[in-house]
Amino acid sequence: MAVFPKDFLWGAATAAYQVEGAHDEDGKGLSIWDVFSHLPGTTYQGTNGDVAVDHYHRMQEDVALMAEMGLQSYRFSISWPRLLPAGRGKINEAGVKFYSDLIDALLAHNIEPMITLYHWDLPQALQDEGGWEVRSTAEAFEEYARLCYARFGSRVKLWATFNETIVFIGHGYITGSHPPSVNDPARAIQACHQVFIAHALAVKAFREMKVNGEIGFVNVLQPHTPLTNSPEDIAASELADAIHTHWFYDPVLKGSYPAELLEKTQALWGVPRFAPGDDALLRDNRCDFIGLNYYRRETVTANPDETRTQANNSGEKNSGGEFGFKGLFKFVRNPDGVYTDWDWEIWPQGLTDGIMMVKARYGDIPVYITENGLGAKDPIINGEIVDQSRIDYLRMHIEALEKAIELGADIRGYYPWSFIDLLSWLNGYKKQYGFVYVDHQQNLARKRKKSFYWYKGVIESHGGVR
Ligand code: BGP
Numbered sequence: 528m529a530v531f532p533k534d535f536l537w538g539a540a541t542a543a544y545q546v547e548g549a550h551d552e553d554g555k556g557l558s559i560w561d562v563f564s565h566l567p568g569t570t571y572q573g574t575n576g577d578v579a580v581d582h583y584h585r586m587q588e589d590v591a592l593m594a595e596m597g598l599q600s601y602r603f604s605i606s607w608p609r610l611l612p613a614g615r616g617k618i619n620e621a622g623v624k625f626y627s628d629l630i631d632a633l634l635a636h637n638i639e640p641m642i643t644l645y646h647w648d649l650p651q652a653l654q655d656e657g658g659w660e661v662r663s664t665a666e667a668f669e670e671y672a673r674l675c676y677a678r679f680g681s682r683v684k685l686w687a688t689f690n691e692t693i694v695f696i697g698h699g700y701i702t703g704s705h706p707p708s709v710n711d712p713a714r715a716i717q718a719c720h721q722v723f724i725a726h727a728l729a730v731k732a733f734r735e736m737k738v739n740g741e742i743g744f745v746n747v748l749q750p751h752t753p754l755t756n757s758p759e760d761i762a763a764s765e766l767a768d769a770i771h772t773h774w775f776y777d778p779v780l781k782g783s784y785p786a787e788l789l790e791k792t793q794a795l796w797g798v799p800r801f802a803p804g805d806d807a808l809l810r811d812n813r814c815d816f817i818g819l820n821y822y823r824r825e826t827v828t829a830n831p832d833e834t835r836t837q838a839n840n841s842g843e844k845n846s847g848g849e850f851g852f853k854g855l856f857k858f859v860r861n862p863d864g865v866y867t868d869w870d871w872e873i874w875p876q877g878l879t880d881g882i883m884m885v886k887a888r889y890g891d892i893p894v895y896i897t898e899n900g901l902g903a904k905d906p907i908i909n910g911e912i913v914d915q916s917r918i919d920y921l922r923m924h925i926e927a928l929e930k931a932i933e934l935g936a937d938i939r940g941y942y943p944w945s946f947i948d949l950l951s952w953l954n955g956y957k958k959q960y961g962f963v964y965v966d967h968q969q970n971l972a973r974k975r976k977k978s979f980y981w982y983k984g985v986i987e988s989h990g991g992v993r
Contacts, residue, residue, distance in 0.1 A: 536940035537986040538600035542646035545949040549583035553621035556612025558648035563706035574955035594636035597986040604646035614650035615667040641685035659718035665725035672729035684740035688726045702836045713796035720799035723778045730812035744779040745818035748881040759829035763856035780889045782810035818897035824877035830857035839870045878927040900944035902958040912976040
């Protein structure tokens, strides 16, 4: 018998840049991704979100499919430059109307909206002024958040400020594979600090405006396993926990950085630099919940001498997936692991372990699983999209979730990534995640996959039939 609490929400997720398209329509300003994806060699085969899957024009049709699937909640992000083309100041009312209509359509079908304010598409105008490295961007974020609360706050209860800070800061400022394509750890740490401040300012505004809802932060959940029992590998794995996990969770859940690591980075690079009052801002504006995006664990080994960031963006198995910081740690293939075509390990147990790690370190914070899913090349057999491997992946992860609930975790909802096939930032349209297929040969027509019907059954039975 399923153990899911009565109010548990069965959802699905997307993000603006990956589905909307209409990148320069109806008064929208350009985002950093609109600009970056047009630079030669930045994305898989030059793919971009100019049209994406045209959700901007097909929103009603997409919401009808959500309703047919029985979705109880939909996590989507707002494109900041669609509301504020220059990042602050003049409001684009056509953009406000799009999200307002989306929210109304969802509510008309009893689908609870969950809004992510920032899923990586910073207004280019703000990047031109220094992006996340400058305080004025955090202040503009507060203005943008206040606009969203004012226009949508009476209808939307679930809010998240940022999606996966480790990814957009790590790739934006360390590996350079996301905009603004910088390779400088010190700049990364300072930019990351402004994101935490922006989050705190937005939480403060949420409380001041008395929005009737909850506000959280969405992080990658990535448990680390040492490759061997050697003291070096164990130390490397602990260091990966500190840098990849604690650094990103502590400021929003405890209201302060992990002390030991903070001391080290400040001694080494002089960052993060705190402005007067930053300590109190972080301390006084913590999250109501944490959103966890879980895809995989990483196996870790000591790494005395090489820095490497070899990504598999092609879907050719074994073509990448290694990542390492010289002198710190390296992520390697687990010899016992089962891997996707993009070299991501499938390890459902990591979802249970990760949730319990969060509970052990941060106490009884409510949890939403804001992403979880399988990127695959779905087989089409006699015209049907038979994505059995996705069903198997999700089933195993729902089981892992159930285990965490049995162990006492307070889990409020599950949002598989993704509701519909969409643009993968660096992997194009080939890497599919959706319950709904989009036919790029036939005018972006939507088709229900096998997993669509399967997930409908899961929702109807409240997790009982899998
Ligand atoms: C998360 C992002 C999503 C989505 C997903 C799958 O990091 O929040 O936006 O893209 O990962 O990643 P990918 O598209 O690289 O396979």
